[in-house]
Amino acid sequence: MPNCGTISAVMTTEDGPQVAEATLRPVLADAVAQARSAAEELGRTTVGEHLGVRAEPDSVGAAATHRFAAALPGYRGWEWSVVVAAAPDAESATVSEVVLLPGPDALVSPVWLPWEERVRAGDLGPGDLLPPPADDPRLVPGYLVSDDPAVQDVARDVGLGRRQVLSREGRLDAAQRWFDGPRGPLADVAVAVSLQCGTCGFYLPLAGSLRAAFGVCGNEFADDGQVVHVEHGCGAHSDTVVAEMAATPVSALVHDDSQLDVVVTGPASPDPDPDPEAQGAAGEPIGIDEVDEPVPAE
Numbered sequence: 001m002p003n004c005g006t007i008s009a010v011m012t013t014e015d016g017p018q019v020a021e022a023t024l025r026p027v028l029a030d031a032v033a034q035a036r037s038a039a040e041e042l043g044r045t046t047v048g049e050h051l052g053v054r055a056e057p058d059s060v061g062a063a064a065t066h067r068f069a070a071a072l073p074g075y076r077g078w079e080w081s082v083v084v085a086a087a088p089d090a091e092s093a094t095v096s097e098v099v100l101l102p103g104p105d106a107l108v109s110p111v112w113l114p115w116e117e118r119v120r121a122g123d124l125g126p127g128d129l130l131p132p133p134a135d136d137p138r139l140v141p142g143y144l145v146s147d148d149p150a151v152q153d154v155a156r157d158v159g160l161g162r163r164q165v166l167s168r169e170g171r172l173d174a175a176q177r178w179f180d181g182p183r184g185p186l187a188d189v190a191v192a193v194s195l196q197c198g199t200c201g202f203y204l205p206l207a208g209s210l211r212a213a214f215g216v217c218g219n220e221f222a223d224d225g226q227v228v229h230v231e232h233g234c235g236a237h238s239d240t241v242v243a244e245m246a247a248t249p250v251s252a253l254v255h256d257d258s259q260l261d262v263v264v265t266g267p268a269s270p271d272p273d274p275d276p277e278a279q280g281a282a283g284e285p286i287g288i289d290e291v292d293e294p295v296p297a298e
Helices: 032-046 149-155 168-180
Strands: 006-013 016-023 047-055 063-070 078-085 094-102 139-141 164-166 203-205 214-217 227-229
Touching: 032 047, 032 063, 032 078, 032 094, 164 168, 168 227
Parallel strands: none
Antiparallel strands: 006 016, 047 063, 063 078, 078 094, 139 164, 203 214, 214 227
């Protein structure tokens, strides 16, 4: 018989929350076969070994859950859970519910997120619409007084400016994102050079409160049209100078491979063992047979 025990349950009374003991009664703990039979009606051959039983804390000893391993393909770590219940004076339990639930090591899908929380930078494509949230903290009405002088100049004429402008929180969020991005002062390309965008002739400072820290690059061969930090930098700075390298001196030609070397040698040594039959008379060529001239016919 499975071990019986007690677990604590919180109950609300007139005196406030009270801790009650949820007892795992023997009549519930012994209902293993009954719980398995109920699970097999639903899961058939996918009901595995009995993993344990626990008392339901809200039932105060009136219900317990038996857990069985599930052998369903694609449900690794899931369990069949069978809830059995019994009245205080009951001698047998009844099955209340059979469900398939994920266990501690189950493979489950990620927590569902609303679409507006799943959108990431770069997801917006041609024809897509992405309205801001109703209470977006990054935006404030254009007629409100702002700590950005450029916004105040526009907001003086109500109705002539933009309906919404960036709030202080929105500007700080954008500034931090640009600072940490690939065109901030800590980017690899910026660390590798000594000249910074703030002193570059192609640097176009932004307006408003972000002017001191950010601008737009106007160099078509660098980060053209991109927001860069004033301490960012690259190799296309307007003050970049390439040092002229001195010409490498060419040494005098000491060997000419285009001509053949003529080597004078002595006369060839005679054959030590000449063939006497191959020798002709003195001064005659060797190896030439004499041919008789043809006799004309009579």
